[in-house]
Amino acid sequence: AQTATPPDCHQRDVPAELQRMDLFVLPSVVAEGLPMSVLEAMAAGVPVVATRVDGVTDAVRDRVDGLLADPSSPEDLASKLASIIRGKVDWNQLRSTAHARQLECFSDTSMARAVAQVYQRVLH
Numbered sequence: 001a002q003t004a005t006p007p008d009c010h011q012r013d014v015p016a017e018l019q020r021m022d023l024f025v026l027p028s029v030v031a032e033g034l035p036m037s038v039l040e041a042m043a044a045g046v047p048v049v050a051t052r053v054d055g056v057t058d059a060v061r062d063r064v065d066g067l068l069a070d071p072s073s074p075e076d077l078a079s080k081l082a083s084i085i086r087g088k089v090d091w092n093q094l095r096s097t098a099h100a101r102q103l104e105c106f107s108d109t110s111m112a113r114a115v116a117q118v119y120q121r122v123l124h
Contacts, residue, residue: 018044026050029071042102055063065098
């Protein structure tokens with residue numbers, strides 16, 4: 001008997017896949033740390049709708065870089081999604097602000113600069 005080979009579920013080109021999205025949703029109910037998926041969406045300029053949990057709130061500022069919903073309320077998440085889909089929120093503004101924030105605060109360059117500043121303070 002021959003066994004089936006599982007499909008390759010590993011995505012090799014995440015930025016390209018994100019570029020195809022209109023919206024990125026992260027409906028977490030518990031803390032996330034600093035979710036790379038949100039940072040990747042922001043870097044790709046994809047509007048983010050997520051729940052207001054620790055970690056996510058470090059990256060996304062509500063109604064500035066994305067929309068944040070109450071993690072205990074599916075209705076609130078649905079409302080945030082509807083507001084973006086129905087055009088009550090400016091997608092392009094969220095897109096550009098999120099992209100700029102990711103570059104300024106969470107890119108490789110900005111993170112390396114922040115670490116270097118810590119070392120400089122400690123060594124002086």
